[in-house]
Amino acid sequence: MPIVTTLHTVLSRPTSAQYGVLDQIIAASSKVIVMAEKGSELLRSVYGAPSEKTEIIPHGLPTPHSSNLTRRRPPSASPDDRSS
Secondary structure (H helix, E strand, O other): OOOEEEOOOOOOOOOHHHHHHHHHHHHHOOEEEEOOHHHHHHHHHOOOOOHHHEEEOOOOOOOOOHHHHOOOOOOOOOHHHOOO
16 A cells, blocks of 8 residues: 655754654655645755655645625514524
């Protein structure tokens, strides 16, 4: 069964213990997902991860166009208009 690991932070100067843990995670993973090119660069340069093992999926959502935010909502019914 393939293991896919998502990393939110990749340390540029890990302690030896931190390095050892991430090195084992990389070795056990079929793919390692990071959220920025810098994370991918660090995986390759600091941890020696092969580039074919790393993928970038940017975090966050695209900013919506302001026209999508101006939709009107119907007004709420007043308490007198509600059925019991």
